[in-house]
Amino acid sequence: MGPSGAGAAIITTYFLILIFCAFLSLVFAFLLRRSMGWLRAEKIWQWALAGTGLALPMAWAVRWASRATDVIGLQGVWRQVAVFLFLGVRGIAERHVLLALPAAAATSALLFLIHRAFRQESKS
16 A cells, blocks of 8 residues: 555654654653753754654664563553553564654654744744
8 A cells, every 4th residue: 555665664654653653752852852952052963863863762662662561561552551652663673673764853853943943943
């Protein structure tokens, strides 16, 4: 169904991460913004590079959490909470972790533009 190829895979991954893993997207944005403020990063490439670097440990954390939920054997409501909070992109974290890197770079660049726009508005 739909287009195939690397571009389509990246866009599909980006969509899945933003929709099915909204909680982790917010955590990613929070951690990135805090670290970039602490480092006083003022360039878009710095944000994109840092976001790409932040994506790997977050993907490993999702992989660990998904395996931990299987070992613990969460059932019922607790399983649903785990899926809602951090297991929405379990398949990506387990099998296609490198697809998250371009999505993280794109998200980081977008967050930089938002950060810059609000920072300039507050200075006025």
